[in-house]
Amino acid sequence: MKTALSLHLPSWLRRLLRPLLDPYRRYHHARLIHAARVVLGLLVSILLTTGLNLPHGEWASVTMLIVIGGLQHHGNIGKKAIERAYGTLIGAGLGLAVVAQQAWLGIPLLTYSIMSLACGFFAYHAIGKGGYTALLSAITLFVVAGHGYNPMTDGLWRTVDILIGIVLALAFSFALPLYAVYSWRYNLASGLRDCATVYGRIISGQSANADEHLKLMTKLNATMLQLRSLMPSVSKEVKISITELEAIQGHFRMCLSTLEILANIRPTGADQADMTQLQSRLSAEHRYISRQLIGMARALQAGATDRLERKAEAALLEMPTEGGVPTELAGYQLLTRQLVKNLDRLQHRLARTARRWKI
Numbered sequence: 114m115k116t117a118l119s120l121h122l123p124s125w126l127r128r129l130l131r132p133l134l135d136p137y138r139r140y141h142h143a144r145l146i147h148a149a150r151v152v153l154g155l156l157v158s159i160l161l162t163t164g165l166n167l168p169h170g171e172w173a174s175v176t177m178l179i180v181i182g183g184l185q186h187h188g189n190i191g192k193k194a195i196e197r198a199y200g201t202l203i204g205a206g207l208g209l210a211v212v213a214q215q216a217w218l219g220i221p222l223l224t225y226s227i228m229s230l231a232c233g234f235f236a237y238h239a240i241g242k243g244g245y246t247a248l249l250s251a252i253t254l255f256v257v258a259g260h261g262y263n264p265m266t267d268g269l270w271r272t273v274d275i276l277i278g279i280v281l282a283l284a285f286s287f288a289l290p291l292y293a294v295y296s297w298r299y300n301l302a303s304g305l306r307d308c309a310t311v312y313g314r315i316i317s318g319q320s321a322n323a324d325e326h327l328k329l330m331t332k333l334n335a336t337m338l339q340l341r342s343l344m345p346s347v348s349k350e351v352k353i354s355i356t357e358l359e360a361i362q363g364h365f366r367m368c369l370s371t372l373e374i375l376a377n378i379r380p381t382g383a384d385q386a387d388m389t390q391l392q393s394r395l396s397a398e399h400r401y402i403s404r405q406l407i408g409m410a411r412a413l414q415a416g417a418t419d420r421l422e423r424k425a426e427a428a429l430l431e432m433p434t435e436g437g438v439p440t441e442l443a444g445y446q447l448l449t450r451q452l453v454k455n456l457d458r459l460q461h462r463l464a465r466t467a468r469r470w471k472i
Contacts, residue, residue, distance in 0.1 A: 115296040117180055121159070139470065142174075143291050143295075143296070146291060147291060149214045150181075150285055150286075150288060151177075151178070151182060151285075153178060153288075154281055154282065154284075154285035155174050155178070157281060157285075158173045158177050158277070158278060158281050159174060160168075161277065161281075161453070162174075162274065162277065163175070167270065167273065167274060167277075168266075168267070168270040169267065169270050169271050169274055170274055171279035172256065172271050172274040172275055172278065173274040173275070173277040173281065174278065175230050175278065176274070176275045176278025176279055176282065177278040177281050177285075178279075179197060179249065179278075180194050180197045180201075180278065180282035180283070180286070181194060181282045181285065181286045182196065183386065184457060189282075192349070193245075194282060194283055194286050196243065196245060196246045197245065197246070197249055197279075198279045198283070199217050199246050199250075200245065200246040200247070200248070200249030200250045200253065200278060201248070201249060201250075201253045201275045202275075202276075202279075203253070204249065204250040204251065204252065204253025204254040204256070204257065205253050205256075205257050205268075205272040205276075206255070206270070206272075207231060207250070207254050207256040207258075208253065208254045208257025208258035208268055208271075208272075209257060209258075209265070209268045209269065209272060210269045211224060211227055211228060211231075211254070211258040211261050211440060212257070212258050212263055212264075212265050213265065214227070215261040215262065217263060218409065221261065224260070224261035225260070226290070228254065228255075228258065228260075228261065231251070232251045233252060235247040235248065235250050235251040235428050236251070238246075239251075239349065253275065256270060256271060256275075257271050262419035267427065270279055271337055288355060292350055292446075292472065293343045293346035293347050293350055293447075294347045294350050294351050294470050294472060296339075296343055297340060297343045297344075297347045297470070298342070298413045298414070298470060299413070299414060300336055300339055300340055301340060301361075301365065301413055302409075302410040302411075302413035302414040303336065303351060303410070304336040304337070304340070304365065304409045305365075305406045305407075305409050305410040305413070306406070306407065307329055307332060307333050307336070308333065308369070308372060308406050309369055309403055309410070311326065311329050311330065311333070311372050311376070312372060312375075312402055312403065312406065313403065314329075314376075315375050315376050315379060316325055316399055318379070319443075321376035321377050321379070326376065330369075330373060332368050334369070337362070337365060337366060337369065340362060340365070341362060341399070344358045344359070344362070346469075351469040351470055351472065353469050353470065357462070357466060360462055361462050361463065364455055364456075364458055364459035364462065365459065367455050368452065368455055368456065368459070371448055371451060371452045371455065372452075374448060375445065375448055375449065377450075378444055378445055378448075379445060387447075395446065395449050398449050398450065398452075398453050399449075400451055401453055402449075402453060402456060403454075405456045405457070405460060407457065408420045408421075408460075409421065409456075409459065409460055410461060412463065412467075413461075413463070416471050418464065418467040418471055421460055421463050421464035421467060422464060
């Protein structure tokens with residue numbers, strides 16, 4: 114999938130920058146890109162503060178690391194960077210006030226009490242929403258004021274350095290952004306492919322207790338947890354409501370649960386003849402399930418959303434449970450039909466939101 118930027122670049126430059134412009138490659142090299150962005154930001158910070166010969170210039174670099182060092186996804190950066198910037202500004206302002214009152218009144222016990230009470234206030238607010246802003250305010254207070262004896266000029270220069278670090282951090286945080294929606298898309302695509310593999314094992318009669326099957330299910334459960342952790346950032350980035358993302362997550366979770374149950378209730382041994390007959394009856398469902406899982410995975414990975422417009426045949430979705438099936442196989446048949454309907458709903462959800470997550 115080409116980005117708007119890549120369409121305006123010469124072909125030779127597009128080939129050279131392909132690892133950076135292609136979303137799938139950026140997803141696979143997210144840590145390297147984030148590390149490179151921090152390296153470049155710190156280099157600019159050091160060169161700028163050293164070139165201008167700013168006192169205590171190292172605090173610009175420290176601030177930059179605090180603001181974006183641990184932030185990778187674009188959906189987190191805007192909100193978190195602003196929260197951290199507020200924290201440093203509040204702490205710096207309070208630190209200058211503490212230095213000023215100590216220079217004016219010269220009462221150490223009062224200075225210590227003011228700083229301790231201020232940090233107690235920040236600690237009270239550090240537990241809950243905006244907690245990191247409060248904690249960073251307390252840290253910055255001590256960075257600027259020390260124990261209240263720092264010269265006012267030192268406090269002012271450290272505040273200037275902190276402001277420089279914030280500006281540079283915000284500038285570099287938006288350079289070559291790493292979108293959480295990439296991780297969400299490609300992890301969901303990988304999960305759907307793994308579901309197709311698990312389903313293939315089930316209909317071919319392979320054991321649910323085999324190591325390979327257990328490893329796949331463990332991987333799928335980890336994928337589901339990772340998708341949930343990405344939802345708030347994805348919602349901010351592409352303006353898909355949390356409710357819609359929860360619905361997609363719910364269909365994926367239901368798919369995993371259904372596969373796990375199917376793997377454990379599939380009869381073997383003496384019932385194999387009946388099972389073979391039932392598998393023949395469910396051949397249309399088997400083809401549909403495998404096709405849908407792989408099709409949705411390809412659409413998410415490559416952005417080929419036309420695959421999501423294909424509808425299941427009404428007869429397949431509305432097909433009643435057939436009679437003449439042994440009791441022990443009726444549940445297997447019913448769950449297979451339910452899986453068909455669940456995947457159709459998942460496809461519908463992905464198709465409806467495709468124009469937002471296809472970036």
